[in-house]
Amino acid sequence: MATPAMAQARDCTEGQTRFIADSPPALSRLAASRAWTMSTGRGVVVAVVDSGVAAANAHFPKGSVLPGKSFVGGRATTDETGHGTAIAGVIAARDIGEKSGVVGLAKGATILPVKITGGAPTGDEEQQRSANLAKGISYAVSAGADVINLSLSTTSNRPDVRAAVASAVKAGIVVVASGGNRDQSAEAKDGPRYPAANPGVVGVTAADARDVVTQSSIHGPQVDLAAPGDDILTTFRAWGDCVFSQEAQSSSYATAYVSAAAALMRERYRSASPAEIAYRLEATASRGSRTVRDDVSGWGVVQPYEAMTAVLDETVAGPVAPGATPRVTPPPQVSAIDLTPARDPRAGDRTTVLWLLLGTGASVLALAMARMLRQPQRS
Template identity: 80%
Template sequence: MRRRVLTATGAVALVAGSVVAPVGNTPAHAEARECTEGVTRFVPEAPPAVARLGAAKAWSLSTGKGVVVAVVDSGVAANNVHFPKGSVLTGKSFVGGPATTDESGHGTAIAGAIAARDIGEKSGVVGIAPGATILPVKITGGENGGDEEQQRSANLAPGIAWAVSAGADVINLSLSTTANRADLRAAVAAAVKAGVVVVASGGNREQAADAKDGLRYPAAYPGVIGVAATNGADVVTPNSIRGPQVDLAAPGDNVVSTFRSWGDCVFSQEQQSSSYATAYVAGAAALLRQRLPQASPAVIAHRLEATASRGSRTVRNDVAGWGVVQPYEAMTTVLDESVAGPVAPGGVARPTPPPAVSRIDLTPAPDPRAPDRGAVLWLLLGVGAAVLALGMTRMLRQPQGS
């Protein structure tokens, strides 16, 4: 059997058999290795990203409760056990059928990384913002069939606009395109203006028609938080597109999340790594939105970027942006002029100091033995003068004409 699977760029990958995604090879993940349709399995260990992002500490301040996160994707399987009643809204489908179903599994995995509920010891799966509410906006798949790339292109901007009208606080866009489209740009700008935090994938290399590094949209639009994926060592995966659109990074390797209607699955870094990373940043934004309900999207983005973990506090790059997101620090750090990093909303860019000029000091170093040398010199001069005087005296005493 070959089945269609939605990729992070909206393209369709044909996957042989009933396995929906590559999975981890560790013994702890063995029982979820197959991720077979119709077979419910659970992964007992918590997602590595939850620990890496300090989620337990962040949950002491916020769980995302009351925050609505729109997942504009392939739908969300609301009957997964990690989504109890009320955690997934009805949403809207632009492709026929309910938005609370998911033919590919991509949207459900994204929603789980954001807001899956803890169901006890049999499963370790939990989202980074387990109190948030998911709003599914289904723009691909569905009952209408058809070309999913065309569906995504036609439905993405309307899907974003609908999410804003339906009350989304955060919009997750685990997708990207090289096309700078006017309708998409306008939809994103309207969302940001309405106070919605928009988070988007910086791009996945294996799924891109153009695999070269460079701008990807909607991540590159003003006000959008663009995301790259990291592995377990906080190194950005080779699959993540590099470019100016990258603002932050988050885990995208060995992601343990919800698998359609059937419990859990372990998704590897291959192909869709920045999709999962985007979900974790969207979840972090949901934590901040609950904690700072009046904060603008720009303030939330600045907090996430200024407090991210990175090697250089003063410089971003096109690989990891400002670094790996740190939700607890983003909620608690006092941001003032002493904090290095991105400029705060409304702030003035810090002047770049001129490079230091090395000057060579030509001032002679003091000679520690100069006094001794001076004394010897004066002694020699004195002796020489005495000898000369003695010689002249002898010459004057000699009788003349002798």
């Protein structure tokens, strides 16, 4: 829930540096302080394939953001729209002391900015982003990324993007992508969104302050996990802090939180495959039913600490572990119910007792009447 200080800082003003002392609400919901006792993402490189990252922000000291690459001109360490910088802050913003509570969930990770949109205007931003997406993913692979964050989605299953994602997964990189936002999509109907629906990608949806996925997010088979997506306190271009996604949940920020969780996992489990990391995140997610996934929230809300510490074996309910045999759920056994009344085993005894009672009553009555008849009549 947004604090009063956060409520006053909803308007992000270009050129005006402002810091917010509150801690991002999502960090308490994700038990970040517990997770940091196990991992901070140190030594892990997270590629943010987006609009660039403003490395001039105070939360990104020297060395925390790599030079990266821009496919739209200029430098990858600049950001004209602010989206990429906000995503990078959710993942790996550094603590700068009491004046600001902003810090990333994987606060020790290093950001690799891959700029595929923004920069000099070239017409349709969606078309520009789609055209550069495969190239951006391929660059992140060659640059040594451990996790690739894709806070974007489309209904188009492009062959070049699919191939780039497959190459990243084969290289041992955890790829995390947005499951889609209804109000930001040209196609608002539920259904697959890409690259989240591509094989090997962890698809993410956004949950509200109650950890409930609402209609703000696209629902579909691409959804594997949920994470906080509203009242996101994070980095605002070069100008400190700001609160984003105040009116509705955004899967862009939820995706960043899952990427950060993957970075924590990667530091702790260096030799784990992308499938093994995804399995841990999904098996330990918070959900109503431990055995069932759905198209709304996937396997549930990500829980980084549990993902790093849980002992997982074949008895754990939920997704099937990599390499394990899929569970077979036997069909329910349906049998006819015999409604024939059961014979009362003491019916005979009850009948005998009843006759005895009737006989005794009749005898007593007969004696009484005979006695009355023998009494002399009074005149």
